[in-house]
Amino acid sequence: MKIIINTSSMVPIYEQIVEVIKREIASGGLEADAALPSVRTLSKELKISALTVKKAYDQLESDGLVTTVHGKGTFVKGLNPGLIREEQLKELEGDMARMVDKAKRYGISTEELLEIFQMVTED
Template sequence: MKLIINTSSMVPIYEQIIDQIKAMILNHTLQENEILPSVRALSKELKISALTVKKAYDNLEQEGFTVTVHGKGTFVAAANTELMKEEQRKEVEAEFELAIQKGRRYGMDDEELKEIFALILEE
C-alpha cells in the first residue's frame, strides 16, 4: 500500500493516512475484506510512530471503513453504500466550498458563481 506523508503539511500525519486510505477504499483500490498492513509494518514503512498509525486505524474503524479482528489484523469493511455515498458527497461539497471561497475572493457574486456552475454542468 503506497501512502505519501507530507511532513511539512499543516494536516496531521494520522489525518493524511486516514484520507489516503479512505480514498483507496472509495475508488476501490482497496477491496472489501482486504487486509491493511499491520500497525508496526506501516509505521516502519512510513518511518513514523506506531501510535500515529494506530490512531488512524482506530478512526477508520470508528467511521466504519475498517474492521479490526484481534490477532488477525485490520480489514477493509464490507461496503456500506450509504456511508460511501455520504463520504463522496462530503468530498464534493468541500471542493465546491473551496471554489466558492476563491470566487468570492476574486469579487464574484452568487449570480456569477451560479452562471459558471451552470456552464460547467452543460459541458
C-alpha cells in the same frame, strides 16, 4: 497500497493516512475483507510513530470503514460504494461551508466566490 506522507502539510499525518485509505476503498483498490498493513509494519514503512498509524486506524474504524480483530489485524469492511460516496460528499459539504464562512468574514461576495471556484476547477 502506496501511502505518501507530506510532512510539510498542515494536514496531520494520521488524517493523510485516513484519506489515502478512504480513497483506496472508494476506488476499489482495497476490497472488502482486504487486510491493511499492521500498525507496526506501516509505521516502519512510513518512518512514523506507531501511535500515529493506530490513530488513523481507529479513525477508520469509528467511520465504519474497517474492523480490527485483536491478534489478527485490521480489515476493510464490506461496504456499499454509495455510502462511501455519501460520506465523501458530506465531508466536502463541511469543507465548503467553512470556506464560505471564511469568505464572508473577508467580505467576499457570492459572485467573487463563484469566480474563484470556477478558476480553481478549470483544468
